[in-house]
C-alpha cells in the first residue's frame with residue numbers, strides 16, 4: 001500500500017457521474033490522499049485494474065451505461081482488485097438496495113447528499129484499516145531480509161497454480177536456485193556481508209523473472225524458487241539460464257568459491273502438465289533433483305529435469 005507516509009499518499013478513486021460531487025469530494029479528501037475521479041464508469045473500472053492500484057474506491061450506484069453494482073462485482077471477481085475496499089455513495093434509500101451493496105462486498109455505504117466531514121472520517125478510517133491489513137499481509141507472506149515472497153506464500157501459490165494449470169491444461173514450470181559455496185562466503189566475509197549478498201542475489205533473480213504471473217520466493221537460507229505459470233519447457237529453460245547469467249554478470253566477488261571468482265548459482269528446472277489428483281510436491285522434487293544434479297556436475301550451471309514433461 002502506498003499511503004500514510006509524507007511522500008507517498010494513499011490513492012483514492014472516485015467513480016460517479018455527478019461532477020459536482022466529484023469536485024466537492026476531491027476537495028474534502030485532498031489533504032489525506034491523492035484523489036482520482038472518473039465520470040465514465042467503464043474508464044473508472046479500467047483505471048481500478050491498473051497500477052498503481054487504488055487503496056480505496058468510492059462508487060456511485062446509479063450511473064448511465066454501467067451501475068456501481070456491476071463495477072463492484074467485477075472488482076470483487078478480479079484477484080488484483082478484490083481486496084480494495086469499496087464505499088458506495090447513493091441517494092437510494094430502500095434498505096434492500098443498501099444491503100445489496102454490502103452483499104456485493106462493499107465496506108460502507110453513505111447516503112446522498114453526502115456530508116463531506118462524514119465522508120472524510122469514513123475514508124480515513126477505512127484507509128487506516130486497509131493499511132493494517134496490508135501490513136499483516138506483508139508480515140505473513142514476505143521474507144523480511146530480501147523482501148521476496150516467503151516459503152509460506154510460495155507453498156500457497158504453487159498449490160493455486162497447480163490447480164489452475166490442471167483446470168486449464170496448461171504447463172507449469174518451477175526453477176530452483178541455490179547459491180554455490182555460500183557457507184564459505186559467510187565464513188570468509190561474515191554473516192552481515194552474507195545477508196547483503198543474499199539481498200543482491202534476490203534482487204537479481206527478481207528482476208530476471210519479471211512477468212506479472214511469476215512468483216519469486218526465498219524458500220530456504222540460500223535457496224530460491226521461481227514459479228512460472230503457463231510457461232513450457234523451452235521458456236523455463238530460458239528463464240533459468242537468464243537467472244544464472246544475470247547473477248554472474250553482477251560480478252559479486254566470492255574469494256572462497258572453488259569454481260569462480262564471482263558468486264554463482266546452481267539451478268534446476270522442471271516443467272509438468274499438472275494433474276489435480278497429484279501433488280505439486282512432485283514438481284518441486286523434480287526441480288530440486290535437477291538443482292542437486294547441477295551441484296554434482298560442477299555447479300554454476302542449469303540442469304533441466306529429464307522426465308519432467310512426460
Ligand SMILES: Nc1nc2c(ncn2[C@@H]2O[C@H](COP(=O)(O)OP(=O)(O)OP(=O)(O)O)[C@@H](O)[C@H]2O)c(=O)[nH]1
Pocket residue numbers: 145178179180181182183184186190191192193194195198220221222295299
Ligand atoms: N548470511 C546468511 N547466511 C545464511 C542464511 N541462511 C542460511 N545461511 C547460510 O548458508 C550456508 C549454506 O551452506 P550449505 O548448505 O553448506 O551450502 P553451500 O556452502 O552453499 O554449498 P553448496 O550449496 O554445496 O554449493 C550456511 O552457512 C548457512 O548458515 C541467512 O539468512 N543469512
